[in-house]
Amino acid sequence: MKDLLFKKALFTASLLLLLIGAGMVYTLFDGALPAFDAFGFFKFIGSTAWDPHPDREAYGALPFIVGTLFTAFLALLIAIPFALPVALFTGVYYRGTKAAHIIGAIVDLLAGIPSIVYGLWGFYTLRPWIIESGFSTGGFGIFTSAVVLAIMIIPYASSLSAEFLSMVPNDLKEGAYSLGATRLDMIQQVVFPFAGSGIFASFILALGRALGETMAVTMLIGNTNNLPLSLTATGNTMASVIANQFGEADGLKLSALIAIAFLLFILTALINLAGKFIIKRFNQ
Amino acid sequence: MENTVNNNMIDTLITSNNVRTPLIVEDAILTFKDVCVSYAPGKNAIESVNAAVEKGKITAIMGPSGCGKSTLLRAVNRMHELYDYIKVTGEILLNDQDVLKMNAMEVRRNAGMVFQRPNPFPNMSIFDNVLAGYSLNGIKLPKAEREALVEQSLRNVVLWDEVKDLLNKKGSFLSGGQQQRLCIARAIALKPEVLLMDEPTSALDPIATNHIEELLLTLKKEFSIVIVTHNMSQAARISDNSMFMYMGELIEYDRTNTMFTNPACQKTEEYLTGRFG
Numbered sequence: 374m375k376d377l378l379f380k381k382a383l384f385t386a387s388l389l390l391l392l393i394g395a396g397m398v399y400t401l402f403d404g405a406l407p408a409f410d411a412f413g414f415f416k417f418i419g420s421t422a423w424d425p426h427p428d429r430e431a432y433g434a435l436p437f438i439v440g441t442l443f444t445a446f447l448a449l450l451i452a453i454p455f456a457l458p459v460a461l462f463t464g465v466y467y468r469g470t471k472a473a474h475i476i477g478a479i480v481d482l483l484a485g486i487p488s489i490v491y492g493l494w495g496f497y498t499l500r501p502w503i504i505e506s507g508f509s510t511g512g513f514g515i516f517t518s519a520v521v522l523a524i525m526i527i528p529y530a531s532s533l534s535a536e537f538l539s540m541v542p543n544d545l546k547e548g549a550y551s552l553g554a555t556r557l558d559m560i561q562q563v564v565f566p567f568a569g570s571g572i573f574a575s576f577i578l579a580l581g582r583a584l585g586e587t588m589a590v591t592m593l594i595g596n597t598n599n600l601p602l603s604l605t606a607t608g609n610t611m612a613s614v615i616a617n618q619f620g621e622a623d624g625l626k627l628s629a630l631i632a633i634a635f636l637l638f639i640l641t642a643l644i645n646l647a648g649k650f651i652i653k654r655f656n657q
Numbered sequence: 658m659e660n661t662v663n664n665n666m667i668d669t670l671i672t673s674n675n676v677r678t679p680l681i682v683e684d685a686i687l688t689f690k691d692v693c694v695s696y697a698p699g700k701n702a703i704e705s706v707n708a709a710v711e712k713g714k715i716t717a718i719m720g721p722s723g724c725g726k727s728t729l730l731r732a733v734n735r736m737h738e739l740y741d742y743i744k745v746t747g748e749i750l751l752n753d754q755d756v757l758k759m760n761a762m763e764v765r766r767n768a769g770m771v772f773q774r775p776n777p778f779p780n781m782s783i784f785d786n787v788l789a790g791y792s793l794n795g796i797k798l799p800k801a802e803r804e805a806l807v808e809q810s811l812r813n814v815v816l817w818d819e820v821k822d823l824l825n826k827k828g829s830f831l832s833g834g835q836q837q838r839l840c841i842a843r844a845i846a847l848k849p850e851v852l853l854m855d856e857p858t859s860a861l862d863p864i865a866t867n868h869i870e871e872l873l874l875t876l877k878k879e880f881s882i883v884i885v886t887h888n889m890s891q892a893a894r895i896s897d898n899s900m901f902m903y904m905g906e907l908i909e910y911d912r913t914n915t916m917f918t919n920p921a922c923q924k925t926e927e928y929l930t931g932r933f934g
């Protein structure tokens with residue numbers, strides 16, 4: 374009897390969560406409909422227009438989709454060469470030692486810092502450096518945002534990867550050593566293949582975080598509505614354009630922003646699904 | 658004939674007071690001289706082991722749980738080195754070279770190890786598992802040679818007929834006994850001089866165990882084998898010489914026949930008759 378009740382409670386809780394999720398998607402879609410109706414779903418996605426003038430009001434999501442993917446993938450690219458060595462250090466080479474614990478704790482600390490702090494650091498420290506180096510005049514833009522995003526996602530990618538790396542059974546490591554392998558060979562041929570799909574999952578997760586990160590990017594990307602096509606270009610990501618403009622938006626513009634939120638939701642869901650699919654393929 | 662030996666070996670064996678019946682072998686593949694292993698400072702898990710392991714024979718290491726069998730075996734291929742806190746002292750000669758002074762990778766290539774639990778590499782195909790010793794050492798073989806080596810190694814462990822059509826599949830779907838034979842194939846593919854086996858059949862059923870035992874009897878023509886076993890009838894069936902260890906010491910070392918029919922030490926007799934262990 375008690376068991377049955379418990380089961381029912383679990384079922385209800387899961388169902389409720391599912392309903393909330395479905396409700397969210399529905400309200401997003403509902404709010405986005407006017408924009409999709411006015412411009413057409415695919416036209417909206419492919420258009421670079423962003424004109425709130427009442428006579429020729431037109432909106433498109435392309436610059437922000439490009440800005441999102443550009444910053445997120447660039448951030449991932451910058452993060453990998455830092456995250457992997459840290460993961461190897463804490464998860465394999467110095468696994469279980471004091472040094473690994475200290476580094477692991479610092480990395481976890483980095484993961485807990487609120488994004489506004491990263492944003493401020495980017496604004497007051499990184500941006501002046503970039504101006505000084507002559508890389509860009511204003512210091513805002515894709516590259517600046519990507520660097521800060523990379524720093525933000527390194528802790529996620531590395532601590533999760535380290536966990537997967539340290540899950541490699543000792544049996545296998547000793548098996549490799551017993552055949553005369555050096556540590557490097559062992560890591561390349563036994564540890565990485567074993568932990569590969571897990572490491573991949575960590576990076577997908579990190580990418581997902583970079584896609585949706587809002588505050589720091591809003592402060593650093595320059596908040597322009599053009600298609601960002603170079604490292605020094607300013608622009609907006611899907612998240613930053615919403616954060617930046619929804620306060621004064623109404624009518625069709627508000628609907629366009631909600632439509633962008635809907636697309637961001639789809640994009641992150643797709644990326645996660647793709648990640649899971651690849652992991653499945655890996656594991657076969 | 659068994660008793661014609663070089664003098665210095667007699668010296669080390671006779672001066673050691675813990676082996677009651679120091680087996681004198683003529684042609685030693687491995688020689689332990691005052692080998693101690695400690696997992697914690699000031700406490701030896703293995704206390705001054707002296708013995709010579711005969712070439713081309715099967716040597717069984719027996720003794721109650723926790724007496725140090727695995728510890729002794731793992732000293733040979735320097736597995737202890739993988740963990741900072743473990744200390745090994747003394748000399749272990751492989752042929753006439755002190756393994757503790759050799760390059761560790763070279764030692765491990767020459768002293769293959771088979772573990773208690775089968776541990777094929779799950780990410781590699783059966784084919785690649787057999788050749789793992791080569792790929793892990795960065796040795797590239799020509800295709801024909803690789804194929805011949807895989808076939809020969811798998812035939813040696815009587816696995817070829819079962820897996821010859823599945824060579825590109827992962828090894829992890831094989832049965833436990835098949836996996837263990839694959840691990841033996843992986844070890845012998847590197848053509849080591851000695852095979853170190855730590856209870857290789859304890860995770861297997863009687864039929865698979867039987868397979869492996871028969872296999873060891875054929876393999877000993879090519880490789881010297883040291884096998885840790887809890888199973889006394891197994892030791893009696895397959896080994897030529899037997900060591901009996903107790904609380905970190907080598908208590909008795911003799912021809913298996915002699916030890917089983919006429920043990921010199923009371924502890925050995927108690928163990929062999931099942932009074933403890």
Ligand SMILES: Nc1ncnc2c1ncn2[C@@H]1O[C@H](COP(=O)(O)OP(=O)(O)OP(=O)(O)O)[C@@H](O)[C@H]1O
Binds near residue numbers: 696721722726727887
């Ligand atoms: N990694 C380790 N750290 C600390 N002590 C250890 C370690 N491995 C083994 N020991 C200790 O060393 C002693 C010998 O252990 P060993 O594993 O060699 O015994 P064994 O004869 O192989 O036993 P079994 O038959 O149960 O496998 C035991 O007292 C054990 O508790």
Ligand SMILES: [Mg+2]
Binds near residue numbers: 726727728855
């Ligand atoms: Mg053991």
